[in-house]
Amino acid sequence: MREPSLEIIYGDGTETVHKENGCLFNLDLSKVMWAKGNNNERLRIAKLVEDGEVVVDMFAGIGYFSIPIGVHSNAEKIYSIEINPNSHHFLCRNVELNKINKKAGYDRLVPILGDCRIEAPKYSADRVLMGYVKTTHHYLNPAIEAVKEGGIIHYHETVPEKLIETRPFERVKKAADEYGRDIEVLNIQNIKKYSPGVDHVVLDVKVY
Numbered sequence: 001m002r003e004p005s006l007e008i009i010y011g012d013g014t015e016t017v018h019k020e021n022g023c024l025f026n027l028d029l030s031k032v033m034w035a036k037g038n039n040n041e042r043l044r045i046a047k048l049v050e051d052g053e054v055v056v057d058m059f060a061g062i063g064y065f066s067i068p069i070g071v072h073s074n075a076e077k078i079y080s081i082e083i084n085p086n087s088h089h090f091l092c093r094n095v096e097l098n099k100i101n102k103k104a105g106y107d108r109l110v111p112i113l114g115d116c117r118i119e120a121p122k123y124s125a126d127r128v129l130m131g132y133v134k135t136t137h138h139y140l141n142p143a144i145e146a147v148k149e150g151g152i153i154h155y156h157e158t159v160p161e162k163l164i165e166t167r168p169f170e171r172v173k174k175a176a177d178e179y180g181r182d183i184e185v186l187n188i189q190n191i192k193k194y195s196p197g198v199d200h201v202v203l204d205v206k207v208y
Helices: 036-048 066-072 085-097 100-104 116-122 136-146 167-178
Strands: 015-020 023-028 054-057 077-082 109-113 125-130 147-160 183-195 198-207
Touching: 023 066, 023 085, 036 066, 036 183, 036 198, 054 066, 066 077, 066 085, 066 100, 066 109, 077 085, 077 116, 085 100, 085 109, 116 136, 125 136, 136 147, 136 167, 147 167, 147 183, 167 183, 167 198
Parallel strands: 054 077, 054 125, 077 109, 125 147
Antiparallel strands: 015 023, 147 198, 183 198
């Protein structure tokens, strides 16, 4: 659910509109998560999306990745799955705030309230986003089921520094092997420090 814990020490307003990389994010910091350190990654992913792609965002939140993709790419369809009703509420508002569907003239970005383990395999995706860092490997099976042959998974994980070059790859490969599929590592990106000796990384993997 990624629900924050905070204490207000001055004032009484926790809802705002944040502008980043040409995108608007309406959010309430008392109800939903926001990670400023991920801003470069949000834009990087949007620029990787190719024309006509179908994208499945398994942990959409308020649209951290989905909104930049909707604004900066020519993706054909973006399925944005979120289990937290508060985050889903702001996701829907952010789709409207950035006029993504209005400009397209159809439901190009589809917010889905539900469990990504159930929802993701319903779609056939060119690109699957796994922008969650705690126990993300438990969700690899539905990601493998959702991605097309030759499609790409962006797998996020918090990893001890000494395991960065091995553990993320081994976890994705194990999931792919269960479905008789092969993988090719395209890139491993260090996003930020998570805690002492632990980094937040993303592995870009093509699945065959």
